[in-house]
Amino acid sequence: MSEDATGLVLRDVHAGYGGQPILHGVSMTLRKGERKVVIGPNGSGKSTLMKTAVGLLRPLSGQILLNGQDVTALRASERARRGLTYVPQEANVFRNMSVLENLRIGHEFIAPRGGLAFAGRLEEVLRLFPEIRPKLGTTAGHLSGGQRQMVAMAAALMPDPTVLALDEPSAGLSPRNAELLFEIIHRIADSGVTLLLIEQNTRLGLGAADNGVVLVAGQVRLAAPTADILANENIRRLYLGGA
């Protein structure tokens, strides 16, 4: 636990692929227990931001702190062990393995040995996701999109992370299923996890968070409480499609 009790901090992060930067100096702070959503148009660098934050992409410059410690040089697997878990946008479950195995893998390589026992965590997580209890033996690849998303989140929650990062959870889901999923995200958030969310569906996204960040062309255009963002005429016009 660090003194300022921050969950995740990005300081002036530049990142991109093949030497071509996509993020041009992004900074943001995610306090402990905070729920933050990143919105922005297509190609604004949301996914790049997420990949850099969780460690799948090494930044060209800048610094990333997790619970007060510098994790810039750490790989995704090491950041996960320090309490940052992640649900990617697509391919977010191990398709050829059963749901139970997915949950077990979510737990066993991250949770500190001698920490919370698997069975206990499983019960807690299944209490959050009662829908997947009957599916434990099913191969994950055979589930529907919404169920898969739930399994992915459940797996990410298994090690009891301090920060949970969700990359576009509603992608590919029907509006009805997306609504249902966000109900669950509310449930998760209420359990006290620090949440970093990227969402294409700004209305759902902003609805689930306390604070929002608007990313445009790889730079933070606006960082404010979600209520202020929703009240901002320009942002509404530009990104919320008049909703």
Add this chain to the structure above:
Amino acid sequence: MTAYLIATLTLVAITAITGLALNLQWGMGGLVNFGLFGFYMLGAYICGLLTVQGVPPLASLVGAMCSVALLSALVSLITVRLSEDYLAIVTLGFAECLRLFISYEEWLTRGTLGIAGIERPFQGLVPAQLADTALLAFTLIAVALVYGALQALAFSPFGRLVRATREDPAVVEALGKSVLTVRFKVFAVGGAILGLAGSLHAFYYTYIDPTQFSPIITAYAFMAVVIGGRGSNRGVLISTFTLILVLEGSRFLVDWVPHLGSSELAAIRLILVGAGLVLLLIIKPDGFGKEPRSAEAEIRSFTST
């Protein structure tokens, strides 16, 4: 020594033509043809068989190019449904079966005994001492023609279509072009070039038998393309030269290290060849050349995933 250099250069030129063919099929088209040596062998055999039947060498060469192009195009039909790795093994298996067929069907191919006394082009017109030089000139002209044709093709709209098919066949289909037709043509043109390379092989050795054709020919072609920089024809030319230089140059090892037995030296030579190949891949990641119309970023993102 001059004679040795001439012979080695001829070998470089033939290998270069093979490399160029693979660079079209795999480098540009993304079709992993591991059975390359089979088509090459077929070219050599058709050319050789026609020549010993009394067909003039140049006509035999054209015949070999056409037949290999046709067969190669037929093989392309299976590519529709196969992904990269599977295409590799199917073409490899095809080539191995072809070699078995040639080894056993003596009535047609003279089996393992091989075909001797293959006539070279312009054999009667050139004095015997200059025969090797003439063949080298002929082979170099062939390299120049193939290189010119492939460069033209690479910069043509069809070349772009081929690269697009490699990158994303689905998009090409969506644009209303037939992926199969593109692959059919790529295999046919590549096959014709391999037929040419095989024929030149037959002319160079004047004797062919099934043991001359093995997956090592495919391996050399892949080495040439990978070292040369996938997609770059110029890179292939440079890398074949380097490759044959290493392979042939290592024969001189015997003269420099006289105190080891020849068996040991032969083994050391091949160890160095293998290790050198790996080293070259590590220290020269992008090869010697670049693909035309620098689709680099695109290519890199493709190859890194």
Add this chain to the structure above:
Amino acid sequence: MPVIGPSRRVFVAASFLVASAFGLSNSSQANEEPIRIGILAPFTGTGGPYGKEIEEAARAAAVVINDAGGVLGRKLELVAADDESVPTSGVAAARKLIDVDKVVAISGVWSSAVVLAVKPIAVEKGVALTTVGSADEITQGENKGLVWRFQTNGKDWGAAFAKAMAKDGIKTASIMVLQTPFTLSTIEPFRKAFTEAGGTVLDQVAFNPNQPSYRVEVERIFSKEPDAVFVAAYVNELSAIAKETFRSGYDSTIYAYSNAADSNGKFVQNVGKEVAEGIVHTQHVPIAKSTAYSRYLKQVNKPEGTVATYGGQVFDQIVMLALAMEKAKSTNALDFGREFPGLVNADAPSIGEPAEALKAIREGKSFRYSGAASDFRFAPNGDQTNLTYGHFRIENGVSKLVGEIR
């Protein structure tokens, strides 16, 4: 930019190669320099097991000749090259030997396919080619007296097997043959001779070199329980087949080439005495009784009684080349090549010791060389004739000569 680095490196390497090659060719022009003979042998690939034996024998012969004062006052120098048992590599290596090392002869050459590929170049460049390859085609065509075979041809050897079987009272036989020019060349003559002698050939299968397993072939051939099976293959395939036969519980007698079934004792060492027991092999002789052969064995430190057929043959090649050059007083192969028949066909006392033979030539004495591998004579086309074949049986791990076949 990326092109400059490598091409400069290529250039440097190329000039290095050229320079070193010129260095070699210049030095070989001076007259007191040694006479070079190329040893083209399979040090890797299918023929790999025989490469070392071939080189050692050639080196042994060169030492014997050089100790006797060399040829025309010059030393013999051997340059070895690996043909990888593959014709294409063989041609590349042969070109290097001829054009760079300026050899007057290429010796050894084990694989018939390599010989057939190298022959056009040797004939064109006027370099002698002595081989242990056995395919009939090697000595056919216009060879300008340059190509000499130190091995029986396939036809005679095949017939010798039929005769050996007849002597052993074999009534039915089957054939397992490796698909190579040499092995195939012994099959038809064997069939013909065996059927003419009243035997029946039950079945024949061909197999490919380097098969992972020979179980299918063994099953097919031996399950018909012929009296004998002629296995026309080299030591690797024969070893696998013999083991397979034994542990499959079959009892037909295996007949094989001596260079496979004895191969310097390696066969027995490899498969064990029990499996090798009773296997019959034939090879042209005298091998065991020849002065030249004893000289060879002594030179390579092998015990008396070792059957190293290729070694003996290659030993003869180098000795014959030396004698021919000495007699023709020339290192031009077109001149000394013609001397080959005269050296062994003369109606004169036999000499088996190379040093004595050299001395006899210098003194102008009439003699004939009696070889290490056999007391051969040469036909004008380059084939050896007048061969006697030894009929060996492996008993308790040792090859016993049980008879001779002419």
Add this chain to the structure above:
Amino acid sequence: MLQLLLNGAVTGLLLSLPALALSLSFSVLRFANYAIGSYLTCGAYLVYLFNVLFGWPLWIAASVGALGLATLVVAIDYLAYRPLRKRSGVTLLVASMGVAIALENLVRLFAGNSPRSFDVAVARPLRFGGLRLNYEQLTILITVLTALVLVWIIFRLTRLGRAMRAVADNPDLAAVRGISRGQVVASVWIISGVLTAIAGVLVGLDANIEPQMGWNYLLPVFTAAILGGIASPMAAVAGALTIGIAEELATLVMPPHYRMIVAFLIMATLLLVRPWGLFGTRWVTR
């Protein structure tokens, strides 16, 4: 007929270990390791060294040899493949050709070309009615089945197995789930090394130990792995059995030297009908 089936099944089992090793490394590293044949050769020679030169019993020699080969394989990965890991599968394939050439000749340099055998007496077969089963076949049968069961247990029931399957399934997700790819890659190489060394011993018992032994197995092994669906390791075993039995039965209708053509035709037809392999699930390239 029964004899043919038995022989075919044993041949198939012999193929299945290297095929399993090949598809295991493929599933995690996404490249077809052409050097698998020379690994097999190296394994056999290592065991030969301990068995014949040191005079250890075969099973001890085999265990030590298997560990030795596993170490070698990991070292090769470190030296040759790891610097190329970011590159395309075909680049790695070409690199593995280089490794194959170098290794085979390293063996040649130290051991020469002559065929060799383990220090094990060859025995006459067991007979069950008309059916013959020789001791090598029995050894192959027992060893391979045991190895397969062990691999299955590791795969299905252990933490390591789950990690390997996870990386094979989705490497990025595995990374964010805390699985260290480096460790998984090393474990995969170790298991492949052990399996290949065992296969080397069995091939050496079945035929000869010679520098080309692994090379001779390369094409059937690749065919078997692909037949099963190259990215699904346990299916490679089924692919291997199919190849073994099909080739054996093919000799009933055609000359034995053409039996490879049968294997090829089966594979080609199958791939046209089921492009993702016999038992594999659809697997997307790239």
